[in-house]
Amino acid sequence: MKNYIAIDIGASSGRLVQAQLYEKRLVLKEIHRFSNSFNQRNGHDYWDVDHIFAEMIKGLQKAKQLGIDACRLGLDTWAVDYVLLDREGQRLEEVYAYRDKRTEGAPEKFHAKMSREQVYAKTGIQELPFNTLYQLFVHDQSQLCEADAIMMVPDYLYYLLSGRRMNEVTNASTTQMLNLSTREFDEELLGLLQLRRDQFSELIEPGQSLGMIRPELAQKYDLPQCELVVVPTHDTASAVIGVPAQEGRSWAYISSGTWSLLGAELDRPLNSKAAMEANYTNEWGAYGTYRFLKNIMGLWMIQEVRRESGNACSFSQLAELAAAELPFRSLIPCNDPRFLNPESMVAEIQLYCKETSQQIPQKMGEIARCIFDSLALTYFDALRELERLLKRSIDVLHIVGGGSNNELLCQLTANVIGKTVQAGPSESTALGNIAVQMISSQEVKDIKAARELIARSFSPKVFEPRTIDNLEQVLQRWGKLVSHL
Numbered sequence: 001m002k003n004y005i006a007i008d009i010g011a012s013s014g015r016l017v018q019a020q021l022y023e024k025r026l027v028l029k030e031i032h033r034f035s036n037s038f039n040q041r042n043g044h045d046y047w048d049v050d051h052i053f054a055e056m057i058k059g060l061q062k063a064k065q066l067g068i069d070a071c072r073l074g075l076d077t078w079a080v081d082y083v084l085l086d087r088e089g090q091r092l093e094e095v096y097a098y099r100d101k102r103t104e105g106a107p108e109k110f111h112a113k114m115s116r117e118q119v120y121a122k123t124g125i126q127e128l129p130f131n132t133l134y135q136l137f138v139h140d141q142s143q144l145c146e147a148d149a150i151m152m153v154p155d156y157l158y159y160l161l162s163g164r165r166m167n168e169v170t171n172a173s174t175t176q177m178l179n180l181s182t183r184e185f186d187e188e189l190l191g192l193l194q195l196r197r198d199q200f201s202e203l204i205e206p207g208q209s210l211g212m213i214r215p216e217l218a219q220k221y222d223l224p225q226c227e228l229v230v231v232p233t234h235d236t237a238s239a240v241i242g243v244p245a246q247e248g249r250s251w252a253y254i255s256s257g258t259w260s261l262l263g264a265e266l267d268r269p270l271n272s273k274a275a276m277e278a279n280y281t282n283e284w285g286a287y288g289t290y291r292f293l294k295n296i297m298g299l300w301m302i303q304e305v306r307r308e309s310g311n312a313c314s315f316s317q318l319a320e321l322a323a324a325e326l327p328f329r330s331l332i333p334c335n336d337p338r339f340l341n342p343e344s345m346v347a348e349i350q351l352y353c354k355e356t357s358q359q360i361p362q363k364m365g366e367i368a369r370c371i372f373d374s375l376a377l378t379y380f381d382a383l384r385e386l387e388r389l390l391k392r393s394i395d396v397l398h399i400v401g402g403g404s405n406n407e408l409l410c411q412l413t414a415n416v417i418g419k420t421v422q423a424g425p426s427e428s429t430a431l432g433n434i435a436v437q438m439i440s441s442q443e444v445k446d447i448k449a450a451r452e453l454i455a456r457s458f459s460p461k462v463f464e465p466r467t468i469d470n471l472e473q474v475l476q477r478w479g480k481l482v483s484h485l
Contacts, residue, residue: 002443003071005031005063005226006433007056007157010235011078011258012036012303014052016059017430018068021443026434026457028427031066032059038097045097045341047081049153053160060223068224072441073213074231074433075154075161076238078258079174079283080132083156085149092143095153098130099341106134113192117276122186124271124282125176128295129337132175136193150199154233161217162210162228165201170237172203173284180269180282206232206286207440231436232286236261236293241286241432242425243398244455247448252386252394254379254413255428256403258300262382263293264390278385286436287447292389294382297334299403301371304345305364313364319408321365322372327412328474330358330370333482334378356481376412377478383417396420398460400428407461414463416471425458 004019015033019026034055038045084092107127116127152171159165172178179186185197210228232238239255255261269282269290283291330353342348346367353360361367387393397419399410404423414421425431435450444450
């Protein structure tokens with residue numbers, strides 16, 4: 001029986017998950033889990049990539065102790081953040097976290113050199129202040145000139161495991177620097193950043209093998225013999241592969257975690273003026289697909305509320321407290337930049353409600369309810385935009401990832417959008433990671449077969465819409481609150 005291991009690292013935690021095919025179903029087992037977060041130093045936010053790599057090694061040691069002597073291994077993380085290497089392959093700088101405030105105002109300064117319309121026509125990527133394009137624009141120029149290699153975080157972690165340099169396409173597309181027509185780094189954008197193409201490595205598609213883990217690593221730490229398979233290294237790209245969608249139905253997805261990514265899978269990009277104005281993005285997916293989606297501030301807000309409370313309640317307890325509160329009393333525009341990384345999420349929510357003459361949430365349940373109601377309404381707006389841009393209706397919305405476990409939010413979403421919601425699997429990112437490994441090994445034929453296998457192995461929970469009596473009034477209030485975004 002073949003062993004597959006997915007290393008799935010998000011903004012708040014990472015884990016190693018083992019998968020095996022047993023009686024035509026996938027069986028998952030979590031081998032190792034660890035915390036992850038950025039740390040502030042000298043006024044900036046940085047990731048501790050040494051900690052991440054050490055935890056990866058620890059997880060592989062546990063795999064060996066469990067009797068896994070050989071496996072295929074794939075790795076995914078978040079997007080947009082990058083690593084600079086010198087000619088000896090050593091880091092030139094600690095890795096900035098995308099929530100660092102150094103990019104405030106950067107898009108406006110960059111677009112004085114090239115318009116938003118020109119950049120979107122080239123790349124199809126939505127404007128977000130933390131995109132790699134803007135991060136590199138404000139990075140110390142002398143250090144950029146010194147860099148021999150620029151790679152994304154998962155590229156760097158693969159490099160530490162394999163010794164091979166690459167830029168995997170699903171994550172590279174989030175840099176806002178790949179040209180949709182040439183399918184290469186855009187020379188004009190590189191020129192504006194004073195960067196060279198040879199500072200980036202070969203663009204690699206998911207499904208390729210990088211060969212075996214470095215022998216010296218396996219020997220030093222007593223690790224399994226791992227064949228390293230390039231998977232969609234952007235965790236959302238892996239999560240979309242893990243959506244158990246049925247062919248023949250018009251479907252959309254929300255990859256629900258720290259961020260909520262709402263969109264559709266397309267076979268060609270949609271970088272029209274209307275798509276740009278709606279701030280939809282065309283991130284590259286596996287096997288020639290595109291993730292036409294919108295970034296929505298997701299469960300980061302409730303994660304921050306929980307952290308500020310000293311983790312006094314679990315996420316499920318927060319959902320229970322929220323369910324006991326009256327709905328739609330206090331609402332916040334989730335995508336307002338003020339909620340990206342405030343000093344206090346609770347205080348920022350309360351301040352916004354005060355400024356807009358709404359009831360100020362005080363209790364934990366009231367604050368959680370405010371967040372969940374606002375997220376459901378944000379999903380409504382984004383889904384309506386998506387249908388307008390695609391010029392077709394959506395029949396079913398799949399919610400995958402950790403947020404699929406939040407039954408209150410799933411039911412709220414179904415109620416507001418008036419469509420069926422299928423929730424799960426919560427492990428869609430690891431499953432998509434593993435699915436690409438299995439296709440690469442020819443144990444699964446293609447994406448269609450992989451999704452059928454996932455649906456057979458992990459049945460989604462179905463939420464049918466229920467009537468909201470005062471929905472029209474709620475939507476009118478909501479429209480006024482988000483009109484400035």
